[in-house]
Structures are given as C-alpha cells and as structure tokens.
Amino acid sequence: MGAGGEPLVVVAGVEHRYRSGRAEVPALGPLDLDVEPGEFVVVVGPSGSGKSTLLRLVGGFERPAVGSVRVLGGTPVPGRDVGTVFQQPRLFPWQTVGGNVGTALRWAGVPRAQRPERTRRLLGQVGLAELGARRTWEISGGQQQRVAIARALAARPRLLLMDEPFAALDALTRERLQEDVRALAEGGRAVVFVTHSVDEAVFLASRVVVLSDRPGRVVLDLPVPLPRAGVSADELRGSAEFAALRGEVAGTVRALSVPG
Numbered sequence: 001m002g003a004g005g006e007p008l009v010v011v012a013g014v015e016h017r018y019r020s021g022r023a024e025v026p027a028l029g030p031l032d033l034d035v036e037p038g039e040f041v042v043v044v045g046p047s048g049s050g051k052s053t054l055l056r057l058v059g060g061f062e063r064p065a066v067g068s069v070r071v072l073g074g075t076p077v078p079g080r081d082v083g084t085v086f087q088q089p090r091l092f093p094w095q096t097v098g099g100n101v102g103t104a105l106r107w108a109g110v111p112r113a114q115r116p117e118r119t120r121r122l123l124g125q126v127g128l129a130e131l132g133a134r135r136t137w138e139i140s141g142g143q144q145q146r147v148a149i150a151r152a153l154a155a156r157p158r159l160l161l162m163d164e165p166f167a168a169l170d171a172l173t174r175e176r177l178q179e180d181v182r183a184l185a186e187g188g189r190a191v192v193f194v195t196h197s198v199d200e201a202v203f204l205a206s207r208v209v210v211l212s213d214r215p216g217r218v219v220l221d222l223p224v225p226l227p228r229a230g231v232s233a234d235e236l237r238g239s240a241e242f243a244a245l246r247g248e249v250a251g252t253v254r255a256l257s258v259p260g
C-alpha cells in the first residue's frame with residue numbers, strides 16, 4: 001500500500017486523447033489500473049495502443065483528459081517519487097559516467113559530501129563499478145542504458161517507469177539487462193515497464209497487462225507467478241510454466257493484431 005492505505009499507483013477511469021489538426025484522436029481508455037509496491041507490471045499491446053501515453057500519465061508528464069492518476073496518494077510530479085528510463089539513455093555527453101549519476105543525485109537533493117559514495121554504490125548496483133571515470137561515448141549502448149538506470153534510481157524512487165528501454169540493444173545485452181532489471185521491483189518499489197516483446201514481458205513481470213488497439217483498454221491482466229529468486233534465467237525461460245504464460249499473452253496480442 002502507498003500513502004493513506006491506497007495502492008502506490010491508482011489510474012481511475014482514465015481517458016486520453018490528442019489533438020490532430022481540428023480533430024481529437026482518442027489514444028487511451030477508459031482504463032483502470034492499480035499498482036502495489038513490489039509489483040513489476042509489464043504493459044504490452046499493438047503499436048499505437050497508448051502504452052507510452054499511459055507511462056507519461058503515470059509519470060505526471062501529461063494530465064488525463066478524463067479520470068485521475070494518483071501516485072503515492074497525490075498527483076504525480078515528474079522527477080519526484082518517480083524514476084524514468086526511456087529507449088534512448090539521454091546521458092549528458094559532457095560529463096563522465098560518474099558525473100551523470102552525480103548530477104542526478106544533486107537534483108535529488110543529496111548533499112555534495114555524500115554524492116561520491118552514493119555514485120559508487122549506484123554504479124556498482126548496475127554492474128559499472130569500474131567505469132565511473134569514462135566518458136559516455138566510450139561505453140557501449142548497453143552500458144549507457146545501465147547508466148540511465150543508475151540515474152533513475154538516484155532519488156530512490158518508489159516507482160520506476162521504463163519505456164522500451166532495451167529496444168535498441170542486441171539480444172545478448174538485452175538478456176543480461178533483463179536479468180538485472182528483474183530485481184528492481186523489491187521492497188517498497190514498483191516498476192511499470194512497456195515492451196513489444198512478449199518474451200521480455202513474461203520474463204520480467206509479476207503481472208502482464210495487455211492493451212487493446214487504440215484507444216487502449218485492458219484486455220488481459222495476468223499474474224505471472226514465476227519464482228523471482230533461486231532459479232537461473234535459463235531454467236526460467238525453459239520451464240513449462242514460462243511457455244504456457246508466453247502462449248497466453250502471445251495469443252491475446254495476436255488476436256488483437258488480426259484485422260476484422
């Protein structure tokens with residue numbers, strides 16, 4: 001539970017539309033979604049179904065046309081309580097890897113004296129302990145995305161929003177990062193993650209939410225009761241339970257994508 005006994009995220013009766021010339025194009029909803037601390041919710045759905053719109057609303061980057069979004073009992077404010085990771089890492093090229101994390105800590109109000117140690121810990125957490133002094137263009141795309149994750153974690157957010165963060169990475173790097181990111185929904189933190197990959201969704205999620213074609217509505221809200229510790233990634237991906245869940249999600253997505 002979040003503040004005042006309500007879930008960490010409450011999306012209630014939300015609809016959203018965009019203006020296109022004179023017309024208003026419905027993009028999302030009506031949609032209800034609650035997220036509790038510790039949940040790893042992965043949102044999948046056809047292209048244009050409103051997945052990114054949903055994340056922007058939950059992050060407070062946009063306000064819904066209809067309905068309400070509450071995070072920690074209040075209106076979400078970008079940068080406060082919520083960390084975000086996008087498809088492109090968006091690092092500052094004029095700063096080192098450590099400098100990028102240090103800046104995020106400064107923005108989070110961490111006193112200067114504590115920043116070097118916190119930077120070291122955050123880089124260690126994402127497997128980059130040795131690379132703090134590097135320039136951002138001297139590291140790989142996967143490492144850059146790890147820096148972006150460290151930056152998003154700097155303010156110790158209760159909620160982490162991730163919008164196709166691995167889409168631009170090669171398959172091997174993607175699998176490695178998936179294993180690390182899977183552990184991020186723990187304690188009081190929740191993750192809401194958008195992807196096009198059904199495999200990625202089932203591997204990461206404690207719950208998969210499938211959106212319909214635009215305007216996106218929830219057509220499947222599926223708990224993923226796979227073990228979150230004590231099993232290797234290969235064992236997990238090779239299990240009959242994984243295959244069954246993947247089949248259920250893929251079948252739902254396929255049914256949406258067939259015209260008529």
Ligand SMILES: Nc1ncnc2c1ncn2[C@@H]1O[C@H](COP(=O)(O)OP(=O)(O)OP(=O)(O)O)[C@@H](O)[C@H]1O
Pocket residue numbers: 018019020025026027045046047048049050051052053054214
């Ligand atoms: N700023 C905008 N102005 C006008 N229309 C927009 C805007 N942003 C999104 N849309 C439209 O709203 C709908 C939902 O967009 P959104 O990006 O949320 O979908 P998505 O599911 O994340 O798509 P994809 O999987 O292709 O990234 C789409 O039809 C899109 O064209």
